[in-house]
Amino acid sequence: xxxxxxxxxxxxxxxxxxxxxxxxxxxxxxxxxxxxxxxxxxxxxxxxxxxxxxxxxxxxxxxxxxxxxxxxxxxxxxxxxxxxxxxxxxxxxxxxxxxxxxxxxxxxxxxxxxxxxxxxxxxxxxxxxxxxxxxxxxxxxxxxxxxxxxxxxxxxxxxxxxxxxxxxxxxxxxxxxxxxxx
Amino acid sequence: xxxxxxxxxxxxxxxxxxxxxxxxxxxxxxxxxxxxxxxxxxxxxxxxxxxxxxxxxxxxxxxxxxxxxxxxxxxxxxxxxxxxxxxxxxxxxxxxxxxxxxxxxxxxxxxxxxxxxxxxxxxxxxxxxxxxxxxxxxxxxxxxxxxxxxxxxxxxxxxxxxxxxxxxxxxxxxxxxxxxxxxxxxxxxxxxxxxxxxxxxxxxxxxxxxxxxxxxxxxxxxxxxxxxxxxxxxxxxxxxxxxxxx
Numbered sequence: 110x111x112x113x114x115x116x117x118x119x120x121x122x123x124x125x126x127x128x129x130x131x132x133x134x135x136x137x138x139x140x141x142x143x144x145x146x147x148x149x150x151x152x153x154x155x156x157x158x159x160x161x162x163x164x165x166x167x168x169x170x171x172x173x174x175x176x177x178x179x180x181x182x183x184x185x186x187x188x189x190x191x192x193x194x195x196x197x198x199x200x201x202x203x204x205x206x207x208x209x210x211x212x213x214x215x216x217x218x219x220x221x222x223x224x225x226x227x228x229x230x231x232x233x234x235x236x237x238x239x240x241x242x243x244x245x246x247x248x249x250x251x252x253x254x255x256x257x258x259x260x261x262x263x264x265x266x267x268x269x270x271x272x273x274x275x276x277x278x279x280x281x282x283x284x285x286x287x288x289x290x291x
Numbered sequence: 292x293x294x295x296x297x298x299x300x301x302x303x304x305x306x307x308x309x310x311x312x313x314x315x316x317x318x319x320x321x322x323x324x325x326x327x328x329x330x331x332x333x334x335x336x337x338x339x340x341x342x343x344x345x346x347x348x349x350x351x352x353x354x355x356x357x358x359x360x361x362x363x364x365x366x367x368x369x370x371x372x373x374x375x376x377x378x379x380x381x382x383x384x385x386x387x388x389x390x391x392x393x394x395x396x397x398x399x400x401x402x403x404x405x406x407x408x409x410x411x412x413x414x415x416x417x418x419x420x421x422x423x424x425x426x427x428x429x430x431x432x433x434x435x436x437x438x439x440x441x442x443x444x445x446x447x448x449x450x451x452x453x454x455x456x457x458x459x460x461x462x463x464x465x466x467x468x469x470x471x472x473x474x475x476x477x478x479x480x481x482x483x484x485x486x487x488x489x490x491x492x493x494x495x496x497x498x499x500x501x502x503x504x505x506x507x508x509x510x511x512x513x514x515x516x517x518x519x520x521x522x523x524x525x526x527x528x529x530x531x532x533x534x535x536x537x
Contacts, residue, residue, distance in 0.1 A: 206494050207395055211393065256422075257397040257401075257422075258422025266423075267422070270429065271429055272385075272389060272425060
């Protein structure tokens with residue numbers, strides 16, 4: 110998996126206090142996730158609405174559904190396609206700050222539980238701490254994200270896009286990212 | 292901007308609560324923070340507002356669009372095209388506009404409007420356009436090779452891609468500047484807006500380093516120089532033909 114030359118640049122600069130950047134990212138997460146309140150699922154702004162499952166949901170469900178041209182991939186309970194970020198390296202959340210705006214993570218609410226929908230292996234579900242706030246749902250150790258560019262369930266406009274420092278892929282129910290040509 | 296100045300900013304919890312309006316106490320925390328920062332903040336360089344920040348980034352986008360237009364014209368005229376210029380222009384879009392600027396819009400501006408029930412259809416269109424633009428940029432980055440820019444078929448595709456990108460983003464950014472950002476300003480409380488300005492500045496600094504905006508402008512100016520479109524005076528029209536008849 111290749112990485113953009115921009116991906117690491119600036120991440121280690123001794124610039125502003127990290128706490129402020131953590132705040133920024135936390136606010137993105139909360140805005141995009143609806144702050145635990147009602148997500149704007151009917152707004153047609155799917156990426157923004159798709160980070161959480163439903164209003165006040167304590168159970169986060171990951172499902173599988175067929176998507177045109179891609180086959181069966183993981184989606185959230187609203188049907189929005191879930192992605193993995195290659196630089197996460199199959200283990201930890203690395204999409205932070207401005208990246209969170211375009212790729213809202215699938216958050217696990219505090220005290221929440223995970224549920225595997227049809228076709229999803231419950232043994233592969235888990236969660237990782239988000240560097241900024243809360244926990245992000247993982248599948249086969251891949252942190253899961255939605256994409257702001259998907260404005261309706263079943264879209265996958267973020268598939269094989271190089272953005273925010275690396276490639277983004279949908280993920281199969283088997284736990285393997287769908288990497289073209291592999 | 293000094294650390295001392297930043298230390299007067301709100302605590303993490305106050306911002307989170309006020310951002311989400313989760314509790315009555317949050318409003319008090321937010322109000323208290325706004326009052327304290329407006330009255331007690333030491334003098335220093337003012338941070339630009341989120342709207343102005345996003346609009347000056349649009350200025351960089353606009354200049355790349357002009358570069359695309361010039362390169363398109365050269366292709367259509369059968370002239371030479373330097374793959375390095377094409378790659379440099381597309382990389383600014385990829386890194387700065389799509390990988391940063393649009394992330395701020397998607398993470399802060401659009402959700403606030405949607406949550407306020409404002410411009411929801413427009414926001415949906417803008418999101419789709421961001422996604423389409425990223426696909427075009429990915430194509431242009433891959434096409435920016437000496438072999439591709441010399442191949443007639445590839446040149447036609449490159450020109451069409453740049454035209455499509457320009458055609459989409461000219462009205463896109465104009466709509467954001469004149470409608471979306473003003474609406475965002477209306478729905479976000481002044482204190483929170485000011486803090487977002489600091490956040491945006493911090494984030495840009497972290498991602499791109501010191502004096503990042505000037506550096507980005509220099510990058511696009513370098514491409515303009517190569518294309519021969521840097522000199523602003525060359526675009527000033529002669530007006531003798533517009534002199535009213537005697």
